[in-house]
Amino acid sequence: MYERPDRLRAPSVFALGSLAESAGAGFPPIVVPAQAGPRPPDAGRATDGADEFERPSSARVYDYLLGGAAHGAVDRELGERLKRSQPDAVGLAQENRAFLRRAVRFLLAAGIDQFLDLGSGVPTMGNVHEVVARSRSTARVAYTDVDSIAALHGRHLLAGVPTATYSAADVTDVDAVLGAPGVVEVIDPARPVGLLAFSVLQHVPDDAAGLVDGYLRRLVPGSALAVSHFTDDDPRLAPDVERHTGGYARTTPRARDHAAVAEILRGVDLVDPGLVWVDEWRPDPGRPPGPDDTRGHWAGVGFRR
Ligand SMILES: C[S@@+](CC[C@H](N)C(=O)[O-])C[C@H]1O[C@@H](n2cnc3c(N)ncnc32)[C@H](O)[C@@H]1O
Numbered sequence: 141m142y143e144r145p146d147r148l149r150a151p152s153v154f155a156l157g158s159l160a161e162s163a164g165a166g167f168p169p170i171v172v173p174a175q176a177g178p179r180p181p182d183a184g185r186a187t188d189g190a191d192e193f194e195r196p197s198s199a200r201v202y203d204y205l206l207g208g209a210a211h212g213a214v215d216r217e218l219g220e221r222l223k224r225s226q227p228d229a230v231g232l233a234q235e236n237r238a239f240l241r242r243a244v245r246f247l248l249a250a251g252i253d254q255f256l257d258l259g260s261g262v263p264t265m266g267n268v269h270e271v272v273a274r275s276r277s278t279a280r281v282a283y284t285d286v287d288s289i290a291a292l293h294g295r296h297l298l299a300g301v302p303t304a305t306y307s308a309a310d311v312t313d314v315d316a317v318l319g320a321p322g323v324v325e326v327i328d329p330a331r332p333v334g335l336l337a338f339s340v341l342q343h344v345p346d347d348a349a350g351l352v353d354g355y356l357r358r359l360v361p362g363s364a365l366a367v368s369h370f371t372d373d374d375p376r377l378a379p380d381v382e383r384h385t386g387g388y389a390r391t392t393p394r395a396r397d398h399a400a401v402a403e404i405l406r407g408v409d410l411v412d413p414g415l416v417w418v419d420e421w422r423p424d425p426g427r428p429p430g431p432d433d434t435r436g437h438w439a440g441v442g443f444r445r
Pocket of ligand 1: 199236237240258261262311340
C-alpha cells in the first residue's frame with residue numbers, strides 16, 4: 141500500500157523515492173525542484189474518486205510486467221496475479237511495446253515528426269521518445285496519461301529531453317488533452333500529427349470510435365493514427381478480463397473484437413497489412429511472430445484522409 145503523497149510533503153521536494161522505500165515499492169528517487177512547489181499539482185489526484193495510491197493502476201502494473209521500476213506493492217500483486225492467471229501477460233505487454241516501436245519507426249519514415257501519445261503509461265522500457273532518439277530524429281513527443289504517478293515519473297524522466305513533454309490528462313476529454321500545456325508546447329496543430337493509442341482505448345468503455353473521430357477531426361489531413369487494442373477474440377486465450385483486472389484503479393478494460401477495433405480506425409486509410417494481430421504488423425525482418433499466447437491485441441496504422 142502506498143503512503144498518500146500529502147504525507148510526503150517536504151519544504152522543497154516531493155521525494156517519491158522515500159515513499160517507495162517505505163512501501164518496499166522500488167521507485168527510483170524522484171525529486172521535483174523547489175520551484176515546482178512541494179507537491180506536483182497532479183500528484184494524488186484520484187482518477188475515480190478513490191485513492192489511486194492504494195489501488196493498482198494499469199500504468200504501473202504494465203510497467204511491472206515490462207520490467208520497469210515505477211510501481212508499488214499493490215501493482216506487483218496484481219501483476220503477479222495476471223502472470224499466474226493469463227497465459228502470457230508479460231508477453232502480451234512486450235508484444236504491444238514492440239508494436240509501438242515498429243509503428244513509430246514506420247511513421248517517422250513516413251515523415252511524421254510530432255507524436256501525441258494517449259495513455260502513454262510510464263515512458264520507459266522502449267517508449268516513443270526512445271525510438272525517436274534511436275532513429276536520430278528530432279521529432280517531438282507529447283505523452284499524456286490519466287495516471288498521476290505515470291505523469292510524475294514521466295516529467296522526471298523527460299527533464300533532460302527538450303523535445304518531449306508529459307501531461308496528466310484523461311483521454312476521454314479531447315479538449316483537455318489537446319489543450320494540456322505539455323501538448324500545446326510541443327505539438328503544432330497546423331501540421332500532421334502521429335496520434336498514438338496503444339492499449340489504452342480498452343479503458344474507454346463507451347464510444348471509443350466516436351472519441352477517436354473527435355481527435356481526428358482536430359488534426360490536419362496527413363495525420364496518422366496507430367492503435368493497439370486488447371481483445372479476447374482468440375478463444376485459446378479467452379481471458380476473463382474482469383476477473384483478472386477488476387482491481388485496476390480506474391476502469392476494467394473492455395476487450396473489443398476485430399470489427400469493433402476496425403470501427404475505431406474508420407477515419408483513416410489503413411496501411412498494409414491492415415488490422416492484424418499485434419505481432420503480425422510489419423514484424424522486424426528475421427524476427428518470427430510472437431507465440432500464439434501473446435495474441436491479445438489487434439493492431440493497425442492508418443492516415444487521415
Ligand atoms: C496497458 S497501459 C498502455 C501504456 C502504453 N500506451 C503502451 O502501450 O505501452 C494502459 C494505459 O492507459 C492509461 N489510461 C487508462 N485510462 C485512461 C484514461 N481515461 N485517460 C488516459 N489514460 C488512461 C493507463 O493509465 C495506462 O497507462
